[in-house]
Amino acid sequence: MPALNHQLNQALIDADGRYLTSDELRPLETYVETYQKRLMAYQTLSQHSNELVLEALKKFARVHPEIIKRSGKRCQYDMAQVLRYISLCILLDDEFMFREKMMFWLDTMLRAHQKQEACCKAYQHLKEVVNEKLPAQVSEQVTPFINIIFESMQPYT
Structure with a gap:
């Protein structure tokens, strides 16, 4: 069972070698807020x-x-x-x-x-x-x- 949901996991994979952008961080913020x-x-x-x-x-x-x-x-x-x-x-x-x-x-x-x-x-x-x-x-x-x-x-x- 993954520790993160698919969307967050994919964002981390896509950002390999760089920092996440503000738009890419928004789903994580929502995840934490909810x-x-x-x-x-x-x-x-x-x-x-x-x-x-x-x-x-x-x-x-x-x-x-x-x-x-x-x-x-x-x-x-x-x-x-x-x-x-x-x-x-x-x-x-x-x-x-x-x-x-x-x-x-x-x-x-x-x-x-x-x-x-x-x-x-x-x-x-x-x-x-x-x-x-x-x-x-x-x-x-x-x-x-x-x-x-x-x-x-x-x-x-």
């Missing part, structure tokens, strides 16, 4: 992720009980891993890492098993639960990552 907000979101998710996942899957089970009977434990495990990864990417302020690592895995698995539609519905319930149960300053950081999942589940054209 740390407490991101840390709070990370801690909140780490404390509540299991209940968020279970609540989302309960809602999903009302509509798709057959999927939960057949694959409930796997759905719970996968959704918990995705939420854990979201929390790490929020902490690191790194959407790129989420897209490159988590979404590559999730997209590959869901397309291989043809589960995109069901997954979309399950993550819609997770998004609802996140917005209902978490403080707004946390849910507003989580929602963009869940939206990335929805983008990824769109059929290839």
